[in-house]
Amino acid sequence: MRTKQQLTDDIRNERRAVLVVNAHARRGRKLYDTALAGLTAAGFTLLGAYPVDRPGELERTLERGIGLGPDLLVVGGGDGTISTGARVLAHRDIAMGLLPLGTTNNFARTVNVPLDLGDAVATLTGGKVVDVDLGLAGDMLFTNHVGVGLSAEVMRKAPRSLKRLTGRLAYPATALALLTRHRPLRATVRAGGREHEFLTHQLYVANGGFHAGRPITADADADDRLLVAYPVGGPTRRTLLRETARNAASGDRRTLGDDPFIAVGELLLETDRPALVEVDGEPCGSTPMRIGLDANALRVMAPLDTVDR
Incomplete structure (x- = not known):
């Protein structure tokens, strides 16, 4: 090399x-x-x-x-x-x-x-x-994120014609349509000898510094040897919508030390029922899943x- x-x-x-x-x-x-x-x-x-x-x-x-x-x-x-x-x-x-x-x-x-x-x-x-x-989701390398919950369904069902017409707005539009019948997951993140449990419609594990075209935090990037796990909202649909808007508006003013971010090098993600997983917008099996890093890959x-x- x-x-x-x-x-x-x-x-x-x-x-x-x-x-x-x-x-x-x-x-x-x-x-x-x-x-x-x-x-x-x-x-x-x-x-x-x-x-x-x-x-x-x-x-x-x-x-x-x-x-x-x-x-x-x-x-x-x-x-x-x-x-x-x-x-x-x-x-x-x-x-x-x-x-x-x-x-x-x-x-x-x-x-x-x-x-x-x-x-x-x-x-x-x-x-x-x-x-x-x-990032490494199971045995699949990825650049940006792993999504569990609503996003996995959105990525499967967002119409290609809508994405061509509206760009990034296609994803929230599809999510709103699906949200009315989506049930929250009880997700457990095991990392560093600790367990973090969330009841949420959506959980992400990010490798890079951006999601949905907006900063995740001011100090997350793709060269820091860290994954960032975080739920978006709680068990209600209202909190999902509120936290989605908050993340989009304030990502560049938050840090990895703020709640609810978990910054680690490797984690095990489990859910109370098997849940579909999407990796950078592509289907990638279901939970449970071990997620790690391939440094300087x-x-x-x-x-x-x-x-x-």
Whole structure:
């Protein structure tokens, strides 16, 4: 494995890259040609460029791109696409470039990659390679979060047409429709020899610093060797709605030391009945589930001022 500085220098000097864009992402199909033109104009030698129309082909296409031997594999899409790219690129001597083309773009926000496509391309030419942690839900790596409760149902049932039309508002709209018949879970988080019990409609375990496009806390990020477990509200639907609004409005003013956050390196999540689990918006089995960290598992091209521990 090259050092981060060596890989950064190789990307800047050689500019050997592969582009993979999820054409089903909210803006993917529309912006694929723009991304391709931007990378070419920036002087990259594109060993391969692939718009992926079928979700089932994404992982195979990423593996195909790796086989071409790039220094930088540029992945365009939403959080699910970026998470898939991270799993495929984990522990490889290749940096991942981000083109945030999705609805919430949580991981891009976490590593400070600009959401504007032109600025994101500029980061690929003028940024640096950093190491970030990935979460591990069972045996599935993830970039952003594990969700248990209402979110797992929302991710399964949010209409694709609504996401394309309204962006991130599709998720709360679907949640409101499902909430009327959703029962709360009794969730137990076991970590560090302690047990934390919550009666809630929703519990998250986050790796990065953002959720739903908003900061989780002012001091959470993807390179701090910590997972952050937290319920959203209590047993009533009203508290879920109130805490969702509070989290969105005050995330950047809260810290990991505040209630109800539990910041640990590993945990066991149990519920009073088997509950579906979603990982970065994708189904991932059900509870109980052990969730941990894979430290410094992924190399990412990020802005020069990104903190790299």
